[in-house]
Amino acid sequence: MITLVENITDVAKAPGEIRAGGTDLQERLRSRISRSPIVDISRLPGLKSIEHYAEGTTLGALTKVADLGRHPHIMNNYPALAMPAQLLATPQIREMATLGGVLCQRNRCWYYRNPHFSCYKKGGDGCPARAGNYELGTCVDSGPCIAPHPSSVGLALLTYDAELEVTGRGRINVTDLYGDGSDPTHDHTLQPGEMITHVYLPPAAAHERGGYHRLMSRALAEWPLVEVVVRLMLDGDTISQAKVAINGMANIPLRLPAVEDNLIGKKTTDQVFEAAAAIATKGIVPLPQTAYKVGMIRSGIVAAMTTARDHTPGEKLML
Amino acid sequence: MKTTINGQEYKFDPRADESAIEVLRERKQLTGTKLVCGAGVCGACTVLVDGTPMTACLLPAHALEGKSVQTIEAHGPDQLHPVQKAFMAHDALQCGFCTPGFIIEAIAFYDSWRKEHGKKEPDRDEVALALSGHLCRCGAYVGIYKAVQRAVAGDFDEVSEIESPRVEALAKVTGQARYTADVHVPGMLTGRILGSKHAHARIVRIDISAAVAMEGVKAVVEMLEDKYKVARYVGQPLAAVAAISEEIAAEALEKITVEYEVLPFVDSLDEALKPGAALVYPESSKNPPNASEGPIPPGKWEGNLRKPYLNLMMTTWPGKARRIVKEAGQDENLVLVQRTYRTPGQTHTSLEPHCAVAHWQEGSLTVHVSTQTVAPLARELAKYYKLNREQVTVLSEYVGGAFGSKQGFTTETRAAVELSRVTKAPVKVVYDRMEEMTIGGYRPLTKSDFSIVADKQGNLKAMTGYFYGDCGVAVQSQCAPWVRFTYTGVPKDVKDFDVVTNAAFAKPFRAPSGPASFWVLESAMDELAHRLGKSPVALRRHWDDSTIRMPLYDWIESLPAWQKRGEAGASAGRFKTGIGVAIGNWFNIYFSQAKVEVATTPGGLVVRTAAQDMGNGLRSVVAKAVAEEFGVSPLTVDVQLGNSEYVEGPVSTGSRGTNSIYQPSVEAARKVKEKLLANAASTLGLKDPHWENGGIFHEKGFLPAAEVFRQLPAVSVVEKRGGNGLFDVLGMMPSGELGANIVPKMTGSVFMAQVEVDTLLGRVKVQKVWAGMANGKIVNPELAQSQVYGAVIQGMGYALYEERISDPATGTLLTVGMEDYRIPGIGDIPEIEVHFHEGGFESVKGEACGLSELSFLAVAPAIGNAVFNATGWRPTEIPMRPHRVLEGLSMALPQVQEAKSVEY
Numbered sequence A: 001m002i003t004l005v006e007n008i009t010d011v012a013k014a015p016g017e018i019r020a021g022g023t024d025l026q027e028r029l030r031s032r033i034s035r036s037p038i039v040d041i042s043r044l045p046g047l048k049s050i051e052h053y054a055e056g057t058t059l060g061a062l063t064k065v066a067d068l069g070r071h072p073h074i075m076n077n078y079p080a081l082a083m084p085a086q087l088l089a090t091p092q093i094r095e096m097a098t099l100g101g102v103l104c105q106r107n108r109c110w111y112y113r114n115p116h117f118s119c120y121k122k123g124g125d126g127c128p129a130r131a132g133n134y135e136l137g138t139c140v141d142s143g144p145c146i147a148p149h150p151s152s153v154g155l156a157l158l159t160y161d162a163e164l165e166v167t168g169r170g171r172i173n174v175t176d177l178y179g180d181g182s183d184p185t186h187d188h189t190l191q192p193g194e195m196i197t198h199v200y201l202p203p204a205a206a207h208e209r210g211g212y213h214r215l216m217s218r219a220l221a222e223w224p225l226v227e228v229v230v231r232l233m234l235d236g237d238t239i240s241q242a243k244v245a246i247n248g249m250a251n252i253p254l255r256l257p258a259v260e261d262n263l264i265g266k267k268t269t270d271q272v273f274e275a276a277a278a279i280a281t282k283g284i285v286p287l288p289q290t291a292y293k294v295g296m297i298r299s300g301i302v303a304a305m306t307t308a309r310d311h312t313p314g315e316k317l318m319l
Numbered sequence B: 001m002k003t004t005i006n007g008q009e010y011k012f013d014p015r016a017d018e019s020a021i022e023v024l025r026e027r028k029q030l031t032g033t034k035l036v037c038g039a040g041v042c043g044a045c046t047v048l049v050d051g052t053p054m055t056a057c058l059l060p061a062h063a064l065e066g067k068s069v070q071t072i073e074a075h076g077p078d079q080l081h082p083v084q085k086a087f088m089a090h091d092a093l094q095c096g097f098c099t100p101g102f103i104i105e106a107i108a109f110y111d112s113w114r115k116e117h118g119k120k121e122p123d124r125d126e127v128a129l130a131l132s133g134h135l136c137r138c139g140a141y142v143g144i145y146k147a148v149q150r151a152v153a154g155d156f157d158e159v160s161e162i163e164s165p166r167v168e169a170l171a172k173v174t175g176q177a178r179y180t181a182d183v184h185v186p187g188m189l190t191g192r193i194l195g196s197k198h199a200h201a202r203i204v205r206i207d208i209s210a211a212v213a214m215e216g217v218k219a220v221v222e223m224l225e226d227k228y229k230v231a232r233y234v235g236q237p238l239a240a241v242a243a244i245s246e247e248i249a250a251e252a253l254e255k256i257t258v259e260y261e262v263l264p265f266v267d268s269l270d271e272a273l274k275p276g277a278a279l280v281y282p283e284s285s286k287n288p289p290n291a292s293e294g295p296i297p298p299g300k301w302e303g304n305l306r307k308p309y310l311n312l313m314m315t316t317w318p319g320k321a322r323r324i325v326k327e328a329g330q331d332e333n334l335v336l337v338q339r340t341y342r343t344p345g346q347t348h349t350s351l352e353p354h355c356a357v358a359h360w361q362e363g364s365l366t367v368h369v370s371t372q373t374v375a376p377l378a379r380e381l382a383k384y385y386k387l388n389r390e391q392v393t394v395l396s397e398y399v400g401g402a403f404g405s406k407q408g409f410t411t412e413t414r415a416a417v418e419l420s421r422v423t424k425a426p427v428k429v430v431y432d433r434m435e436e437m438t439i440g441g442y443r444p445l446t447k448s449d450f451s452i453v454a455d456k457q458g459n460l461k462a463m464t465g466y467f468y469g470d471c472g473v474a475v476q477s478q479c480a481p482w483v484r485f486t487y488t489g490v491p492k493d494v495k496d497f498d499v500v501t502n503a504a505f506a507k508p509f510r511a512p513s514g515p516a517s518f519w520v521l522e523s524a525m526d527e528l529a530h531r532l533g534k535s536p537v538a539l540r541r542h543w544d545d546s547t548i549r550m551p552l553y554d555w556i557e558s559l560p561a562w563q564k565r566g567e568a569g570a571s572a573g574r575f576k577t578g579i580g581v582a583i584g585n586w587f588n589i590y591f592s593q594a595k596v597e598v599a600t601t602p603g604g605l606v607v608r609t610a611a612q613d614m615g616n617g618l619r620s621v622v623a624k625a626v627a628e629e630f631g632v633s634p635l636t637v638d639v640q641l642g643n644s645e646y647v648e649g650p651v652s653t654g655s656r657g658t659n660s661i662y663q664p665s666v667e668a669a670r671k672v673k674e675k676l677l678a679n680a681a682s683t684l685g686l687k688d689p690h691w692e693n694g695g696i697f698h699e700k701g702f703l704p705a706a707e708v709f710r711q712l713p714a715v716s717v718v719e720k721r722g723g724n725g726l727f728d729v730l731g732m733m734p735s736g737e738l739g740a741n742i743v744p745k746m747t748g749s750v751f752m753a754q755v756e757v758d759t760l761l762g763r764v765k766v767q768k769v770w771a772g773m774a775n776g777k778i779v780n781p782e783l784a785q786s787q788v789y790g791a792v793i794q795g796m797g798y799a800l801y802e803e804r805i806s807d808p809a810t811g812t813l814l815t816v817g818m819e820d821y822r823i824p825g826i827g828d829i830p831e832i833e834v835h836f837h838e839g840g841f842e843s844v845k846g847e848a849c850g851l852s853e854l855s856f857l858a859v860a861p862a863i864g865n866a867v868f869n870a871t872g873w874r875p876t877e878i879p880m881r882p883h884r885v886l887e888g889l890s891m892a893l894p895q896v897q898e899a900k901s902v903e904y
């Protein structure tokens, strides 16, 4: 069953799962792990937009990921958002995927995506990945489900303290979209019928440098083992403000405030980056299957900070 | 709903969950667009939507409303885009299944690049980024880079005539090549297979009543072939359904209830060998599938372990070998390298999945099937279904990759035939990617305890090797023979052991067991050279008992990159580079009974043989052999393959295609030419006719080939290859279903790799591979080169990325999609330099030997040895994924591990 909604107010009334670009949902329908009716929002008017005001920038939920990656306003003012949008998934997927979809996509756990298994996210009552074989799992035990959070864009929004407009709920912070990882049954906190309509970014920061790194085995187009987004606000070569967030470590995207604080007032040297990165893994207890990620987390943070320092603003990022 | 497809308006009413791929392939029969992963990873389904490339497998059909879609069919033979011409000219394709997707993407890139940069040639990184949403299993990336770069730079803007080294390239770049997956027969039903949910269970009852009662379901048949009614791996086919649509068939599968009596299972080699492990075959009569291309020799079972008696033939002075290894530790003058090595299960994952369309009619069975054994399959089907051979026709015009996985009578074919037999309607069965990954085949996993001893002067003294192969429920991983036949003349105790587990069965995969053997042998050899402080190339030269590789050692030693290599681990800093070398040694096989027919028709030359071309280029080899005899272009020769009605050609396994078919093609062409000349004299009264420059010269002038074929009566000659004479080892033996004759002289390779290891992130990047090959005459250099590129790329996947992983609690395979099972992508491809040293096989008819398998063997060990040279860390386990590299770099291995030997 499908409802093609023409009006935002109809979304709440229609039963089923929202479909925007469909790049996540169509795959789940094909493998039959998702079967609910479809609420297609792709025809809603006015939601494909990038608009800037004095108070910040507003992005419509149907904006394509590819557009976030190539729009000059985003590239120049929100480099740490443009970078993941340029490199996540594949070129074709980025042209189809929407902002709302990339934020609300379901996770990529081998066990969740495989119809042979039952798990918390499919109405079951356990996480088979825990005792299973899942080298891509979270590094730390952040909640009953050990599937890492998937959204590269959600990660970037965390570093901007972005807010979301959600139908029926009003404005929420992006951290409220993902919760604290204790509820293993969902990948985000939206209830059926609730929909993100817009994302609000704060005004562009002065002297911002964006950095992004995906750690993977192949060169391109692979889900990362660990990914890091960094924003450095610079005063000459001194860091006046830093925002650092990481995926692949926990089942929600994580901000790393201790790392950020450690950077403030320091120069952008390799030594400073390494010392700050070391804080990220201090005292963490890795899960047995993913202890290898501990070193990667530090390496990934250093690599993203290095990009932030060395990358020419306004240019496309090459991995 | 309205949309525009290739310029024409199309109205339709999509299902709720329908994707654009179904609209194109099923509603519109536009089958140039391929469905492979169904998950947005491989890009084979890429089409332009309002000019932007999108993956049709994930694009909702509803999103096409008001849009304009362009598929590969918009660029037919008369409207070739420069990108298509470039793909043809640069041989940017092999099996061709990924090709339409790549071309569509490249066309969009061409347009956008031209707009921004004009005819400036894009660099490799730009091309890689643009095409990063595409995968090619054949590894045609080298040609793809070149084709895209040169097309954008303008080389093909003005070209009208295009010559491709691959004679069927035009059909493939236009999406017109019809693969089995594209076959559509009116009234066709869809078949789907139900697999076991459990890794080991007795099937008590299968209740199909609810499925049979469903509207649209035409038949349900049982599929379990086990005399004890036991399923021994997850996904093992239990039943199959035929229905009028894919959705109904899928729903019907869910309505079948299976009552299982669950039994204990083992999920890995190590578990299976533990005392008290659950038994995969607890019954007294065991009948495991065969993962090799040869017969299963007798052996002795001990629990899940099987010891083949063939081992006794593999050893030379085994007791002495064991003693030398055992005492080497105490002998001042000896150096011992002793380690345990591991290699992963490597999935074939051909882009065209296993598929078949069967039609059982009164008195005949016609099967379209994606296979590499057209002729034997027809025989096998006839035998299995008790039909006359003449009643069975097997058709396989184009095959979208196989690599060893599509041999003989396979499950999808059995399902299609069984369902068609019941319904009398044509039935199509196509594996989805999860099935392809699970039961489509893989290279066995291995664990090897290996020891090698040399004296301080570098003389090889002894080897012992105990190779444990995990083929799932199957047997016949055979590493020992390759170790036995390489560096011969010293005491060797080398043995293969089968360890059965509750996993789907492995199959032969390009150079079966070879890559694991050479990973072990050549890693150990390199380590020994290092410990002796000797050049690994010089030491190999010293040990090598075959002359075939000598010129290749010279070539390697002449390379500046080799001469400038540093000491192991000497490279400083985060990024470390290193150089490694390894050799390969491979059987030289052909099929002495292979036949080919060369005929003339008024329209030109036709060549027919019941063989197949999976992208390896057999069609082009045959076309070229015949064309050169006549002095005409290969493109004018109509090569018809993939039909069991033709005279029997070789199967496409064991690198035997060229060796089997090249010479008879040349011979048949010669005889046809002679007949034509005789006829020219007798029927046209031409005086003194002789063939030259593409036609007949005679006293009064010249008759071009086209006229000769038009004016003279049609002639046809069938030629058989025959043996090479006394030199064939098995030439006189009955060759069995797959037919093999072995030339005693093996083919050889020496490969070198240069890598960069990112010691911070644990990533190994292969920067360059030098591939030295000695396999006799190279018949078609461009295609031979493409084959080597493909092998290097698949070998890289084996060394660095690819690994089957399953769930220990249930035995279910986890790496079932193309994003979780990682094959090399375009961004990973190094520069590859291929060096053929021709000659050395004068005793072989035609002097041309196979190369597809030979070129795979040395890739992984060359990379592993380069990683050692870069970092000082000796990898023993592949794939070298980041977590293994980081772990390896953080701890040094002990020099000598505990010695183990196995006795009977």
Ligand SMILES: Cc1cc2nc3c(=O)[nH]c(=O)nc-3n(C[C@H](O)[C@H](O)[C@H](O)COP(=O)(O)OP(=O)(O)OC[C@H]3O[C@@H](n4cnc5c(N)ncnc54)[C@H](O)[C@@H]3O)c2cc1C
Residues within 6 Å of the ligand: A017, A018, A019, A020, A021, A022, A023, A024, A025, A026, A061, A065, A087, A088, A089, A090, A093, A096, A097, A098, A099, A100, A101, A102, A103, A104, A105, A106, A150, A151, A152, A153, A190, A194, A195, A196, A197, A222, A223, A224, B039, B040, B041, B819
């Ligand atoms: C090969 C591949 C690689 C990938 N790699 C990455 C990667 O590296 N990083 C990454 O972040 N992503 C990656 N992705 C995932 C991809 O980004 C998502 O599939 C895509 O962004 C989803 O967007 P969509 O519009 O197509 O979503 P849809 O499939 O339409 O929807 C996805 C989910 O979001 C919900 N949803 C959609 N819009 C809204 C809305 N406005 N409000 C509330 N809920 C909504 C839907 O109900 C659904 O549950 C990859 C995907 C593929 C296929």
Ligand code: FES
Residues within 6 Å of the ligand: B034, B035, B036, B037, B038, B039, B040, B041, B042, B043, B044, B045, B046, B055, B056, B057, B058
């Ligand atoms: S089939 Fe669509 S991307 Fe693979």
Ligand code: FES
Residues within 6 Å of the ligand: B093, B094, B095, B096, B097, B098, B099, B135, B136, B137, B138, B139, B140, B351, B400, B401, B615
């Ligand atoms: S040519 Fe690319 S998959 Fe075969």
